[in-house]
Structure formats: structure tokens, C-alpha cells
Amino acid sequence: MSDYVIPSGWEAVIGLEIHAQLATRSKIFSGASTAFGAEPNAQACAVDLGLPGVLPVLNEGAVRMASLFGLAIDAEISRVSSFDRKNYFYPDLPKGYQTTQLARPIVVGGQVTITTGEGKQAREHTINVTRAHLEEDAGKSLHEDFHGMTGIDLNRAGTPLIEIVSEPDMRTPEQAVAYARKIHAIVQYLGICDGNMQEGSFRVDANVSVRPEGETAFGTRAEIKNVNSFRFLQRAIEFEIERQVDLLETGGEVVQCTRLYDPDRDETRLMRTKEDADDYRYFPCPDLLPVVLDEATIKSWRAQLPELPDAKAGRYQSEYGLSAYDAGVLTASRATAEYFEAVIARDGADPKLAANWVMGEVAALLNRLELEIGDCPVPADKLADLLERIGDGTLSNKLGREVFEALAEEGGSVDAIIEARGLKQISDTGAIEAMVDEVIAANPGQVEAYRGGKDKLFGFFVGQVMKAAKGKANPQAVNEVLKRRLDGD
Amino acid sequence: MSTSDIPHRGGDAALINASIAELRAGLAAGEYTANDLSAAFAARIETIDPSLNSLVSRVEPVEPASETGRLAGIPYVHKDIFCAKGTRTTCGSRMLADWVAPYDSTVHERLTRSGAVLLGKANMDEFAMGSSNENSHFGAVANPWDTNAVPGGSSGGSAAAVAARLVPFATGTDTGGSIRQPAAFCGVTGIKPTYGRVSRYGMIAYASSFDQGGVIAKSAEDCATVLGEMAGFDERDSTSADREVPDYAATLNDSIAGLRVGIPRQWFSEALDPAVGDAVTAAIDELRAAGAETVEIDLPDADIALAAYYLLAPAEASSNLSRFDGVRFGYRCEDPKDLQDLYERSRSEGFGAEVKRRILVGTYALSAGYYDAFYRRAQKARRLVTDHFQRAFEQCDVIAGPVTPTPAFDRGAHSDDPAKMYLEDIFTIPVNLAGLPGMSVPAGFVAGRPVGLQLIGRHFDEARLLNVAHQYQQRVDWHTRMPSLGGDSSNH
Numbered sequence: 012m013s014d015y016v017i018p019s020g021w022e023a024v025i026g027l028e029i030h031a032q033l034a035t036r037s038k039i040f041s042g043a044s045t046a047f048g049a050e051p052n053a054q055a056c057a058v059d060l061g062l063p064g065v066l067p068v069l070n071e072g073a074v075r076m077a078s079l080f081g082l083a084i085d086a087e088i089s090r091v092s093s094f095d096r097k098n099y100f101y102p103d104l105p106k107g108y109q110t111t112q113l114a115r116p117i118v119v120g121g122q123v124t125i126t127t128g129e130g131k132q133a134r135e136h137t138i139n140v141t142r143a144h145l146e147e148d149a150g151k152s153l154h155e156d157f158h159g160m161t162g163i164d165l166n167r168a169g170t171p172l173i174e175i176v177s178e179p180d181m182r183t184p185e186q187a188v189a190y191a192r193k194i195h196a197i198v199q200y201l202g203i204c205d206g207n208m209q210e211g212s213f214r215v216d217a218n219v220s221v222r223p224e225g226e227t228a229f230g231t232r233a234e235i236k237n238v239n240s241f242r243f244l245q246r247a248i249e250f251e252i253e254r255q256v257d258l259l260e261t262g263g264e265v266v267q268c269t270r271l272y273d274p275d276r277d278e279t280r281l282m283r284t285k286e287d288a289d290d291y292r293y294f295p296c297p298d299l300l301p302v303v304l305d306e307a308t309i310k311s312w313r314a315q316l317p318e319l320p321d322a323k324a325g326r327y328q329s330e331y332g333l334s335a336y337d338a339g340v341l342t343a344s345r346a347t348a349e350y351f352e353a354v355i356a357r358d359g360a361d362p363k364l365a366a367n368w369v370m371g372e373v374a375a376l377l378n379r380l381e382l383e384i385g386d387c388p389v390p391a392d393k394l395a396d397l398l399e400r401i402g403d404g405t406l407s408n409k410l411g412r413e414v415f416e417a418l419a420e421e422g423g424s425v426d427a428i429i430e431a432r433g434l435k436q437i438s439d440t441g442a443i444e445a446m447v448d449e450v451i452a453a454n455p456g457q458v459e460a461y462r463g464g465k466d467k468l469f470g471f472f473v474g475q476v477m478k479a480a481k482g483k484a485n486p487q488a489v490n491e492v493l494k495r496r497l498d499g500d
Numbered sequence: 501m502s503t504s505d506i507p508h509r510g511g512d513a514a515l516i517n518a519s520i521a522e523l524r525a526g527l528a529a530g531e532y533t534a535n536d537l538s539a540a541f542a543a544r545i546e547t548i549d550p551s552l553n554s555l556v557s558r559v560e561p562v563e564p565a566s567e568t569g570r571l572a573g574i575p576y577v578h579k580d581i582f583c584a585k586g587t588r589t590t591c592g593s594r595m596l597a598d599w600v601a602p603y604d605s606t607v608h609e610r611l612t613r614s615g616a617v618l619l620g621k622a623n624m625d626e627f628a629m630g631s632s633n634e635n636s637h638f639g640a641v642a643n644p645w646d647t648n649a650v651p652g653g654s655s656g657g658s659a660a661a662v663a664a665r666l667v668p669f670a671t672g673t674d675t676g677g678s679i680r681q682p683a684a685f686c687g688v689t690g691i692k693p694t695y696g697r698v699s700r701y702g703m704i705a706y707a708s709s710f711d712q713g714g715v716i717a718k719s720a721e722d723c724a725t726v727l728g729e730m731a732g733f734d735e736r737d738s739t740s741a742d743r744e745v746p747d748y749a750a751t752l753n754d755s756i757a758g759l760r761v762g763i764p765r766q767w768f769s770e771a772l773d774p775a776v777g778d779a780v781t782a783a784i785d786e787l788r789a790a791g792a793e794t795v796e797i798d799l800p801d802a803d804i805a806l807a808a809y810y811l812l813a814p815a816e817a818s819s820n821l822s823r824f825d826g827v828r829f830g831y832r833c834e835d836p837k838d839l840q841d842l843y844e845r846s847r848s849e850g851f852g853a854e855v856k857r858r859i860l861v862g863t864y865a866l867s868a869g870y871y872d873a874f875y876r877r878a879q880k881a882r883r884l885v886t887d888h889f890q891r892a893f894e895q896c897d898v899i900a901g902p903v904t905p906t907p908a909f910d911r912g913a914h915s916d917d918p919a920k921m922y923l924e925d926i927f928t929i930p931v932n933l934a935g936l937p938g939m940s941v942p943a944g945f946v947a948g949r950p951v952g953l954q955l956i957g958r959h960f961d962e963a964r965l966l967n968v969a970h971q972y973q974q975r976v977d978w979h980t981r982m983p984s985l986g987g988d989s990s991n992h
Contacts (some may be wrong), residue, residue, distance in 0.1 A: 057602065057603050060828060060829075061823040061828070062602070062603070062607060062829065063589070063591070063596065063599070063601075063704040063705075063823070063824075063830075064582075064583045064589075064601075064701070064703055064704045065603075065701070065702070065737060066700060066701050066737050066738065066739075068736060071661055072767070097820060098818075098819050098866070100822065100843055102825075102827050102839065105823060105828060106822065106823045107819070107821075107822020107823050107825060108819050108822055161830075161839075163827065232655070243557065250611040286548060290867055290868045292818075292819070292863065292866035292867060292868075292871075293866075293871075294815060294816075294819070294866050294871070294875060297707075297708035297709035297739075297816055298705075298708050298739065299736060300738050300739065319528065334835050442691075446904070450954075451808050467617075
């Protein structure tokens, strides 16, 4: 969480344009594969190459996925949408135009709810979505290894995208990040985008402007491109707000422009101003028919919607008694929710215990190893085994952490680790009574003081017993026996 | 080898003038083989085409892919806008002068499956832009009836080749009249089907919402046979129509008694060469003699249609031709100094004057601030023209009129005046705006140059157009006339 505070007297206005690659097997207008990482141009067919004479054929899977997104954010699904051409020359744009939806996008309106802050500071905001439209991705220009020339890889050309355009409803970088994360979660819950920001499957552009507090007119905005992580999104917007406020406070002027975020230098750099922006000469694409959707189709898609993050978080609170914050964290990504649900699928599982472990040990481990939860070295069923042993008293939380570390490092079964390392908790009352009696016998002075009213000494006795048990004694049992013996029964 | 090597009834003239049905019968009877046939026509191309320049490339004939298809063993040429795998496909442009298509167009695939044998690729106006075939990187094409005259365009090579009997039929495309006008100028029969009837996949785009593939042949009967093989739904072309293709041959002989023929009164005005008007009127009289009734109709907006077309088609073209940028295929300038230079010089050097003119017009029409005044208004005009046709078809079953205001003009006559050249398309363009089927049928001569009768039908009413044209051709012999050609001994 950033501690960033917007310069006083100023307000930022932020809107995001998010490009999410749809997880169709083939491209939006051709049968070529969309898989990432193939040899350059191995996945570009005649249509993707824009060879003379080829024609696009719309992939209906892309229409379904875009519509699912619209339904998930409670938007209107256009009964008739259509494609336009956006004309401009660029080497990685094979046809000299991008096929997109300008006049009649498939998704209109909609909104998502975001939460910023924790506990008493938690605030909910509704962020409105203007539209989401279908379009094709471009290829990639490769500037290295070509001896001063540029290589073109058209594998990505024609990959289906939805561009999700928000209203300028966000006022802080934190809100913008929360919104981007929520959209990220939704497309992953829907299974329509893998959400991989490093590979460019989920890309965020931010429109940022500032205005004096109380002003209602918008300031001149800058569009920031090339932001490929949520952390960079936060930093890029912070930088941009500072840049614009500095300009205005020193008598300067913000010029409408497109800027690139450079994460190495943590700054945004001018890419182009409005003056040299292209005239895209949009017009309706004559090669594609309008997309017409009937009520029955939309109804059947609505029925396919999975449980979405907000609904899931609500259920975690009501069904498992989790706090709003915990439920929010656990549902923030589909993979985390799936992991959590796999852990508590075990008979007799304690959801609260599981939540603490997933948000505590598991999160810390992933953070340390820089891994996604899908690649967690301790799979959900192993954690369920471990929590079962905590639940039945075999392990204390502390011993559990030791087993967890062992699982993370070496794998293997929970019971085998407990056995091999002798980590079994001592819960046998007889053994604990014997240790307690030894401690009492060895410390007559403290016993007298305790019995004389020095309650605080209880902790001393617990420590002594645990020391004798090498930490393996069941703490609850130790407490009970000590109390009985010291207080006299 | 010459045609005289082939044993057949009636000598060379009979073979080259034979209908597709007659050629099929000759093949079936074993009078000649498919190889004999393709060799005979290839030899004729060898002898005659040097004086016409109707072909850009020759293609080595292969064994027919089918022995039983309706076109099995029948030689033909493609307008050089259709991709056929392994053949150079130039679109009449320097831009694609060396481009070999790596895939088959749907039209080529279907004709091949039907057994047709490709002998060459026909010359054309560059990227199908032109009405005289003078805009070809590979040189102008001569009209076989008069080598000083243009053959029309843009399918000028196709029409000239069929008129000169170099092949029994040729493919063509028609965006604003590019099948009908050259068919009229060359005295052959051509059909532009309803938009969506023939797949555009693999047919290099000029103006996608107008482009439509079709046939040029000697007669309506042959057109019916070939169109039946070319037409039909194609899942690779989203704008192709998913409806059954009727058996066009089956209704050719239906009587046209009682048929209501609409005559657009505005088309017989001072813009029309009176001699052409007389020929067309005589042709309409023949339809009446065959039992048809005529009714005057109003098509008041040919001039609006022309203006709309010359905004919309260039607008689409400016976008369609963006892919020719020197990056992936086609012409690339020498030693580009940077990306901008690569674009500018590749396109400046690779495209001819008319193509550049239309790219500029189209780019302008789509530009911010002009879109509403030009593109959007032109779309409105397009709807208006379509509505007027719809209203006309409430009064009649087909429309008959001229194809062009004049017979074929001399080469160079309109070279300096593009606007005058555009007027050549005034009677054909409205049909493309409305996406209707249209035909050009030989209807006589003016000063030795052919004149065409245009027939226009309702959407997907090709069967009726072919029927009317065939009935007309049962009563006249214009379509059987053949030009006398230098180097062609059989006709003297």
C-alpha cells in the first residue's frame, strides 16, 4: 500500500483504458492459434499477414467472452454491434488498419465496486465503465538483434482484445489500482483472460489530469501507456500527478499528450502530443456483418456466469464468518480463492484457520519466492493435511509453521515430516503432568510468590514447561495442568 | 501446334465458337481430349494475344481436377485479381508485379473442382480502377473489334480474350461496371451477380462493399453454366449469402411472355449516344416481340449515384490498399533510408496515377471534419438509390437499358479527363450501389463497335436475368459475331 498523498489543494482525475486479451484458442478473425511464445511469425496465417484478397471471419468465442464481461459488470449487451476500421500505418499492423468497434461497441455501461483502505478507513467507491469493445491486437516490433533494422513478429496480430474504458471516476492512484485489480479479477474469474501482465495479456493505459480542489471542469489530460504491473500503475500515476501539479504551480501548462512510463527511471516520458496524433479515418468495416445477439443467447450466457469476486466475498463473510477485509483479500484473485476453497474443501476444515494460513504463511512464502499462488510449492491439499493436524491437536501452530517450511522446501507428506522430525505435539496429560510437577518442584520460591498473588509468574511456569518439552507440549494442555496444580484443586 | 491439329467437326471456327455445352459434348464423345482443348486454345493465345495484350501471364495447363464436373476440360482465364496458388497475381499493378499467390481464392477453388482448366491471367486496370484498361502496369489492351478502341475496364483483358475467342470464358469482377462495360465494348455477354452471391475470398479488394465476382462468356447460356459453379455461400467471406444456388440452366428456356420489363426513362436522355439508344431500343423491341411487356420507370438519381460511388469506393480503397506498404510483400523501393521513406517511395513508385488519385480522394473523404460531409452523405445517397430501385421493382420484373452512354472510345480519348472517364459508368454504378445483379448482352454495333443491352434484376434473381438474356439470344445473333483478327486465319 502506498503512502502517497496528493499535493494539498489539488485533485486528480483518473480514467483507465484496459486491454484484455481474450483466451480464445484462435484469433478474432482467423483460425491461427493465439498461444504465446511460439517462433516469430509461426502463428500468423494469410489473414493475419493481411495478404491480398484475404477476408476476416469473426470468432464467435470472442463475442461470447466480451459479452460475459459485460454481464459480469452489469452492463448493457448491445443487441447489434459492429466493426470499424481504424486506419494508420505501422509495420506491426499488417493491413494498415485495426479492426475495432467505434460507433457500436458490444458492451455499453456497467460498473464495478472497489474498496480502498482497511478497517475503519475502508471506503467503497463505484467506478463506472463507459464501454468495452472488441478489437484485434497488433503484432510486435522487435528492435534488438536486427543490425539497425526492425524485426516484425505477427504472432500476436489478430489476437482478440476487449478494450475496457472507464469513466474518469477515480481520484487517487490507489483507487485506480483497486479498479484495475478488480477488472483483472473479473476477467480471470470469467476465464476470458489469463491476466498475465508480463506477457501483455492485460495492459493498462491511464488518463490522468489534475485540477484545483473544488473545480468541476476537467484539466488537460495526459495518457500514460506501457504500464505492465499494478505497482508501476501506482507509481506512474503518482509521477504524473506530481508532474502536472508542478507544471501548474510554476505557471506552466499541461499539454494533451501521450506518455510512456519508464519503470527503470520511474518517470513518464513524452511520446507524442495531440498535434501530431494520427487522423484514424474510422469508417465501418465493409468485410464484416454487424454482430446481432438475441435474447435467448444472452440469457444462456448469463446462466454461464461464475460466482464473481464481490458475491464470493459476501459469501465468505456470511458463510465462514470472515471479516470483510479477509474476504476481500481471499477473493481478490481467482487463483487465491480457488486455493482457499480447495483447502477448506476438507471435512471438518476450519475456514478461519485456513484464511489465516493462506493470508499469512502462504502469502509470505509466495512473496519471498516471488511466485504466483498457482505455483505455490505447498499445494492446497498439503495445507489441508497440515491444518487437519493442527485441528486434531497433533501440531501446534508453531510446529505447523515448521512443517509448512519443510513442505515448501522438500515436499513430502505432512505425517511423514511430523514423524521424521519428531515434531509431534505432546498432548498426553500424564507426560505433561510429570513435567509440570518437575517444574513446580524445582522452583519453590516462584511457586510461593505466585500463590501469594504474583499472577504474572504464570507465564514463567508455562515457559519452563515448554522448555522442558522442547516446545512440543500442547500449550492448552500445559495451561490447564499448571492452573490445576498451582491454584490447587 | 495449332487448332487445325485437332480432329473435330466444322473446323477451327466451330471449335472456338462452340458453347461450353458443345465442348463438353465433344469431350464426352471423344472427339478431342481436355489436353487437346487446352493446347488448342493455348496455341490461339500464342498467335493472337500479342496484338491484344489481353493476358498478363500464361499458365501451363494441367489435367482437369474433375472429369465429370460441368466445366471439366473447359479452358478459361482469370482476371488477374483472383488468387490461384502458385500463379503470379498482379492486379495489373507494379505493386504486385512479382507477387505469387500462396493460396487459392474460393472462385478458383470452385472452378478447379468443376474441372475448368486455367490458361492465364487476364490484364486489367490497376486494382480494378478504370473503365478503359489503360491503367495497367502491363500496358493497355486492344479491343478485338477495333484495335484503336479500348476494350473497357476494369475487366478489359477478360472481355477482350473472350471476344477474340482465346478462351470459352473468363472470370471478371465488377465494382462499378467492370464486367458489364467491357463486355458491352467487346460484344460479349457478362454477368455481375448480386453482391454476396460469389465469394470474395482471394479476390483482391478494391471497394469491399461493391466488389463482386462474375463471368464473361460468349452467351447467357455459358454464363449460366459458369456462374452456377462459381456461386454459393463461403464461410470464409462473411458477406457471402447463405442461400441456395438455383440451377441457372434449368430456367433458360422459360418463356418470357408477360414479363414486365422496366425502362428507366431518365437513362434515355441527351447523355446517351442516339445510335446506342437506337440499338438498345431495338433490343427492347425484341423482348417485346418475345412476349414481354414494357413499362416506363423512374431511376432519377444516376448522377447522385455516380458522385456517391466516387466517394465511397475510393474511401474503401484507401483503406484496402494500405496493406501495400513495402513491408511484407509486393513492391519495395530501393534502399529506404527510414520507415517513412520506405512507405512513401514504395507506394509512390508501386501505384499508378489513377490508384493514387483514388487513394487521395478516399483518404480525404474519411478525414476528420470531412467524414460527415462526404462519406456519410454518400452513404445516404446510396440508400436513396437502393430505395428507388426497390420502388421500380414494384412495377417490373427486370430493368432494361443501356450499359454505357457510348460505344468503345479510342485509346487516349479520356486520359486527361478522369471525370469524363467516370461518366462511362453512369448506368452501371447505380446497380453496384444497390448490390443488384446486372448483365450486359451484345445488342448490335455502332460504327463497327459493339453495343450492349443492360439487364438488371432483383436481388438474387440471376436466374431470371439469364433466362431473359438467353431468350433474347435465341432471337438475335449479335453474340455469335466474332471480330476478325490479325494472325487469325480461320476467320477470313
